[in-house]
Amino acid sequence: MTVFLSWRHTPWLVLSILSLISYASAHMIEVTASRKECFFEDLHEHDQMTVTYQVGEGGHLDIDFWLTDPENNVLTKHVRQSTGTTSITAEKDGRYEYCFSNQMSTVADKMVSFNVHGIIYVSEEADVIAPVEREIRSLAIGLTSVKDEQEYIVVRERRHRDTAESTCDRVKWWSVLQALVLFAVVAWQVYYLKSFFEVKRVI
CATH class of the missing domain: 1.20.5 (Single alpha-helices involved in coiled-coils or other helix-helix interfaces)
Structure with a gap:
């Protein structure tokens, strides 16, 4: 489940952090041989999105990954990688799609752990952000990074x-x-x- 944090309402900031801890968990999918699995997120201009992934089982532990914008332009592409991270800032409103492809393999199925998180852009001119809100925003981003590292370590430990x-x-x-x-x-x-x-x- 993808979590996007909105900082428009100060009373809900603490609850937002708790929700981030609860929902920023890794997704585990099986990408069968000669197939691909695609997902999408609807973003607005200036929204940020980060995708991290790790191949835990199958074949040579590699997968193809790409991310496209609403006009189907490829923004990021990884070929035969076992792990990867990509971050984008949306330049236009629309549906952004990311795919994991195992089409290079005709036999081995792959188990992929991935995480998607993002931040909704809020103009500082539209809403004055207090210093404590800035600190909480920074803390939330840091917690997400720590969670991603923990998930990476768990997958690597299981593989080892x-x-x-x-x-x-x-x-x-x-x-x-x-x-x-x-x-x-x-x-x-x-x-x-x-x-x-x-x-x-x-x-």
């Missing part, structure tokens, strides 16, 4: 844990295979040496 568990499983089964081969070689040697001591009768 999966890699460590996979490595442990491979070591375990490789050890089992070596033990089986060793027992087979020992059994064959015993059988082969035993044949030298067998008494053969010539009729």
Whole structure:
């Protein structure tokens, strides 16, 4: 869920920060092979929007990403990236679309964690902003950045844990295979040496 903060009403500033903490959570989607997933936000001129994403599972951990304006002009494009961040300031009113594409892969599905947040532009001439409101606005932006970093760390930690568990499983089964081969070689040697001591009768 995308959260846009409006600073027009001072009594709601504290509640806005609490809402930011509650709603600025990562979204997790699965982008299947040879497909793409697109989302959009309706922005007004001078509104700001930031998109951060991280590929957590699948293939080589890469994804294509792009963001377009209402006239379908590409504002940002990332090719085969595992993580990325892009920020824009809307130059016109309209629908801004961003897509995650896995069309380069024909087999592997990708799990993508992403977060979208923004700030609604308010002209200082239209509404006088008190110093405390400025500080609260700055704090809210800082909290969003911290939340994005936490989500990035969580995804990376999960990926590293999966890699460590996979490595442990491979070591375990490789050890089992070596033990089986060793027992087979020992059994064959015993059988082969035993044949030298067998008494053969010539009729």
